[in-house]
Amino acid sequence: MTNSTTHWTTLYKNINIATMTEASNSYGIINQGALAIATGKIAWLGKESDLPYFDENTVEVIDGNNQWLTPGLIDCHTHIIYGGNRANEFELRLQGASYEEIANNGGGIVSTVNATRQASENELFNSALKRLTAMQQQGLTTVEIKSGYGLDLNTEIKMLKVATKLSEKLAITVKRTFLGAHALPIEFKNNANGYIDLVVNEMLPQICAQKLADSVDVFCEGIGFNLAQTERVFKAAKRHNLPIKVHAEQLSDLGASELAAQYQALSSEHLEFLSEKGIKAMAQADMTAVLLPGAFYFLRETKLPPIEQLRKNNVAMAIASDANPGSSPIHSIQLMLNMACTLFRLTPIEALAGITCNAAKALGIDNHTGMLKVGFDADLALWDISQPAELCYQFGVNPLTTLIKQGKSIL
């Protein structure tokens, strides 16, 4: 990267910029701004009146029509690769069926695991492609996708391969998370420790050997895995030099966030039942709190995550869709912005930081994306709005007019 303008390929002029370089403190606004791209990176940004000399014959100059430019959006917690769907179970429950009747009708995560195991790699790819395409059209340039509906080696690998292919197909960065410890497969009924053996001794080594995962996640919960089992997975992740994430404190406070902090995890996610102690531990370890308003909404949770204490302790807050067939069949990061404000009372600045700079931090990629900064990836979204808060306030009319991934126009 050089300061010279000779490598510039594209220049956006007549734009308002929300750089998101100040975390949740401000949008980092530059009015009447301009931004130049060189070799897929941001080469210059600032006031249009401060533009250095450049050769108009070699740079494509684009008039932004006074629209708003933000970092490309990041959905840092999703489960969008799965077989089947759970519409049937959704309908049965609303018709008054009991959980037992639903289980007898093959409902619950077991049904998704079965359908995912039965689906071919191609089928999984095609159904996830529809979802990710819709999500990209909302402004995403990066998405995290978890495995965890296979719960056996072959299917977990199949899911992670699909995640890799989606990235290639759609010009979107996909960060792949191995979530073998998502639920207990029926083959291991009453033998959770035996399943964790499989996860740490067979699955993780083979997945690492094939370079299929960028991080490791565990669902630590009464209906998931206990603290000791969670720690075994964390230790294995450390041995393989993979960053750690955790589904924690969603339905009860097991102290998984504190444990994750001891392992320098990137993030702890859900967090409705997070304790003061957990918050302090996360702050100390500079972890990101990933909040999931879609699951909160869909499960009709009433306990809010401890937003005010997270704020006071300067824990970075990210927002994600948690898109999954069971507890958040909602594939819209724009809706998450509105729900983060409406349900969790985040400010629009916090919500937007939650799907840009703080989402990048939750994925450990905040050194090159999630903010508009010289040298960062030219991952950009251009919006037909009058102020950034409009992205959070209104929903249903997609104001995205241009999406740029590493300098290339995608939409």
Next chain:
Amino acid sequence: MTNSTTHWTTLYKNINIATMTEASNSYGIINQGALAIATGKIAWLGKESDLPYFDENTVEVIDGNNQWLTPGLIDCHTHIIYGGNRANEFELRLQGASYEEIANNGGGIVSTVNATRQASENELFNSALKRLTAMQQQGLTTVEIKSGYGLDLNTEIKMLKVATKLSEKLAITVKRTFLGAHALPIEFKNNANGYIDLVVNEMLPQICAQKLADSVDVFCEGIGFNLAQTERVFKAAKRHNLPIKVHAEQLSDLGASELAAQYQALSSEHLEFLSEKGIKAMAQADMTAVLLPGAFYFLRETKLPPIEQLRKNNVAMAIASDANPGSSPIHSIQLMLNMACTLFRLTPIEALAGITCNAAKALGIDNHTGMLKVGFDADLALWDISQPAELCYQFGVNPLTTLIKQGKSIL
């Protein structure tokens, strides 16, 4: 309409049909079905195996690929024509500003009234066109739009003219509702009766003379108009032979639904605080209960409308977006399906009936649209789903593949 197949222009084959002809009792499913269109109406529908002879040389035969066909969707309560937006107020509130501070910053409905008065007809048309286009892409073939941000004769007329033009532009049926009695304009501060004089003596006669309204609505509420004022508007509507609708029992129980029943109103809308007495009166008068989950969500209301009692009393329930800049800046009928189920616990059958047959009933047009039935308008939506409940269960991936308005393909 003749039973002959000689007038058929288009035939959809290889489709599953949800006729919605049985209100909330069932989807009215025809598997392996077919549907024929002649002169913009449904000419035949049934099992493909029961198709009568037709001339394949004169009929366009379309393979529906085993997708699902439903009536085109109907959003029967919206306020999508307005100037400005309230993103600023939304942000201030989340930053902790008091209502007084927001009012001092020009917030509240007053700000929308000012912006709507100041906007040209063209500006109002263009901003509403964006909203309605996004809504149509979700499957709408009919929408209701209310005036009520002018609160003076000229602006109310301007809004209703824009509504008329939107219908012509988008090939969507727009039912226009005069809602002069939406709020008290500042010119009439402390003189609500004087404003009602204007509404009934000047606005309504002139709007009727120009044939700009299809129905009349009133916001009966502590912050709107009282029962006596509401009744004056109802009487005036009756004199002008316009059907009546009412915003009622949203924040308190004033008995507006009972009053509306006495005037054979089409519908009463919002209804969180509706009493048993109001329900009985609505049932007696065959009124439709229009439920608005978007406003419930956005205002963080906790009191649910009395769904179970409405069911028991066989009051037809419709669902609508209430799309408006203050209490539901949400332009998505598909999201309303999910919210009706998730927040109000409607079954998917009830939710889908709520935006098809029952929404048509709420607009008084259920004799020709909202169901798939021979002789009805060929207003159709084709969906890439495996079962109707999917329309309610998942959100974010738009499964609409074809939209037909009066026999013509729109999308």
